[in-house]
Amino acid sequence: MTQAITTSAAEATQHRNRLSQSPDVLFCYGTLQFDAVLRGLLGRVPQKSSASAPGYRAAALEGRVYPGLVAGTSADLASGLVLTDLSSEEWRILDAFEDARYELRQLPLANGGRGWAYVWPGGDVRVDDWDAAEFEAQHLAAYAARCARLAPGLAAGRPKGE
Template sequence: MKNLFVYGSLLFPEILEGLTGKLFKTSDAILHGFKRYAVKGADYPAIVENTSSKVKGKIVSGVDEKSMQTITYYEGDQYDIVPLKIVFENDVIETFVFVWNLEQDDLETQDWDAKRFEQESLPYYLTEVVPETVEEFRRIDFRASLG
């Protein structure tokens, strides 16, 4: 089981549950040394290293391997999944986080707006993006299991 730090669309438990079919325990957390930006032409964010910044998000606890694979597929190949240590509740825990791996020119200068995402994009994600992602991942996973 793994811990995952989330800072964008996965902050919404209904997206996480839609992707994995599971409810996970989440806790508010802060990731130091990174900055969050809106991605140009998209409704989701990215984070990049920035020693003087921090990102508010949540730690998702107890993520099983299959759920992690589904979430990684959902996030896409423009992110690297990076293991990091986060200070959390006076302890240091191992967690994974999706870090932007493309050019910073692809990012806006401002932060991503969670309220705007909730109002403008969340319903579309729940009715279209999440179900399509799950179906695509199942097809790929099924083909891989055939050898």
């Protein structure tokens, strides 16, 4: 990852507020689809299954190796997976890990179910979609190692930063 990430006290409060709706199923469309990232952050790979979100796309973001889920056209379909057995502690870790700009929203999924997703509110969105294969080939190893370095602090409730 090429940019430093810090979290202020106000952002930490915003993170806690995102979980006040007691989310259950997490729709992942970006880096959290990779087992190495999940193991780095949570120490395990939760139960998962394929899913997609109609009307959304996983957009490449300017200056970032991770994507943002943004509203698209009715023809768009963001592919990903759902994590179905996250503990409240794991939700807290993942929420602290996610950029403070993301909004946690419940979305309809193509299978007729619903899932919670971190939706990017706009800004820095590129016209191209995020390329998971490119991320895997060029960034996954370093990104997963970074996640493993951050995980103990996130689990202890400390703000994200390096």
